[in-house]
Amino acid sequence: MGHIHAEDIAASDVDSNNVDWSRRAVSQCEHLHPYIPGKPVEQLLREKGLSEAIKLASNENPYGPSPSAITAIRNAAGQVHRYPDGDSGELKAALATRHGVRTAQILPGNGSNEVLELIIRTFAGAGDDVIYAARGFIVYALATRAAGANGIAVPEQDGLRHDLNGMLAAVGERTKIICIANPNNPTGSLLGHATLQAFLDALPRQIIVIVDEAYHEYVHHETGESIGRLVHPGLIICRTFSKAYGLAGLRIGYAVGDAGLLSLCNRFREPFNVNLIAQQAALAALNDSDWVQEKVAESLVQRQRLEDSLEQAGLLGAKSHGNFVLLKHPRARKIGQKLENIGIIPRPLAPYGMPDWLRISVGLPDENTMFIKMLDEIIAA
Numbered sequence: 001m002g003h004i005h006a007e008d009i010a011a012s013d014v015d016s017n018n019v020d021w022s023r024r025a026v027s028q029c030e031h032l033h034p035y036i037p038g039k040p041v042e043q044l045l046r047e048k049g050l051s052e053a054i055k056l057a058s059n060e061n062p063y064g065p066s067p068s069a070i071t072a073i074r075n076a077a078g079q080v081h082r083y084p085d086g087d088s089g090e091l092k093a094a095l096a097t098r099h100g101v102r103t104a105q106i107l108p109g110n111g112s113n114e115v116l117e118l119i120i121r122t123f124a125g126a127g128d129d130v131i132y133a134a135r136g137f138i139v140y141a142l143a144t145r146a147a148g149a150n151g152i153a154v155p156e157q158d159g160l161r162h163d164l165n166g167m168l169a170a171v172g173e174r175t176k177i178i179c180i181a182n183p184n185n186p187t188g189s190l191l192g193h194a195t196l197q198a199f200l201d202a203l204p205r206q207i208i209v210i211v212d213e214a215y216h217e218y219v220h221h222e223t224g225e226s227i228g229r230l231v232h233p234g235l236i237i238c239r240t241f242s243k244a245y246g247l248a249g250l251r252i253g254y255a256v257g258d259a260g261l262l263s264l265c266n267r268f269r270e271p272f273n274v275n276l277i278a279q280q281a282a283l284a285a286l287n288d289s290d291w292v293q294e295k296v297a298e299s300l301v302q303r304q305r306l307e308d309s310l311e312q313a314g315l316l317g318a319k320s321h322g323n324f325v326l327l328k329h330p331r332a333r334k335i336g337q338k339l340e341n342i343g344i345i346p347r348p349l350a351p352y353g354m355p356d357w358l359r360i361s362v363g364l365p366d367e368n369t370m371f372i373k374m375l376d377e378i379i380a381a
Contacts, residue, residue, distance in 0.1 A: 084276035112253030188320030217244035
């Protein structure tokens with residue numbers, strides 16, 4: 001048998017310079033792009049030559065995780081040479097107890113993002129339709145395209161609120177999944193339980209409905225609990241530890257739904273998808289409800305403060321039910337650039353078809369004071 005020499009390989013067609021890899025990829029790859037997160041602080045510091053910056057772009061909990069979660073993280077760090085519980089058994093049991101369901105009705109994931117992708121990948125493929133709001137969380141569209149399914153983006157009422165009648169009108173024989181964010185990101189709108197239940201009642205029983213409640217903790221005082229209250233055979237409610245619980249960097253979320261439905265999604269789940277530290281931190285955070293409620297209450301006070309300031313300046317785009325506020329101005333892009341120039345990172349909403357809008361995460365009190373002061377100076381200039 002002859003030997004293969006390095007020069008032979010270099011001269012062959014396997015050289016990446018001679019192969020059009022885009023022609024080798026699956027067809028849906030052509031219309032995909034990576035999710036673009038809020039600009040990292042480190043990137044802005046490099047770009048602007050600044051020594052410090054405030055990130056108000058990604059709706060993170062600025063107070064961080066609870067002290068008990070931090071302790072759990074430290075205690076778990078010494079065990080990272082071991083694989084985690086692949087089934088997240090202890091966490092599933094705690095979540096099942098919290099929500100009054102069976103453990104088989106819980107599906108943990110590497111952030112709620114993975115859970116959404118697992119559901120869509122399991123039930124939607126070529127020739128199937130997935131319905132979502134045109135200005136809903138962009139991952140619905142990305143996951144649908146990755147699965148090779150057809151996305152149907154229904155325009156919102158007044159550009160902000162889910163048009164549930166429009167979604168019903170879009171339902172057809174090929175409809176497999178409907179995605180609803182409540183509250184919605186990035187528009188901040190909220191649907192009441194009675195409205196949602198009327199929508200669910202009007203749907204065929206076999207259609208899966210994902211109700212994405214990433215910001216649930218910020219509206220629980222208004223809406224109450226949806227799990228066990230909203231009813232539909234294919235209803236899946238998704239939650240996350242990334243927002244109110246302050247664990248965005250550990251990537252952990254979960255779904256609650258029919259056990260048989262979630263067992264099918266579980267077949268697509270990669271082994272050990274929720275890491276050891278994330279599981280332990282989530283358990284501790286879940287048991288520290290007083291801390292979570294306290295920080296949510298503080299964030300709501302700060303949200304009102306920001307909205308009052310924007311309203312006084314004629315810049316409030318709409319009331320928000322998340323941990324963010326909405327700025328609207330014809331020069332939003334320029335305002336966003338000027339904020340970045342002085343070390344404040346907002347989230348431009350042009351990718352959502354909202355070029356006149358900026359989304360501003362609720363920060364710490366001092367960060368919000370800085371934002372209000374700098375915005376006033378920018379507008380006055």
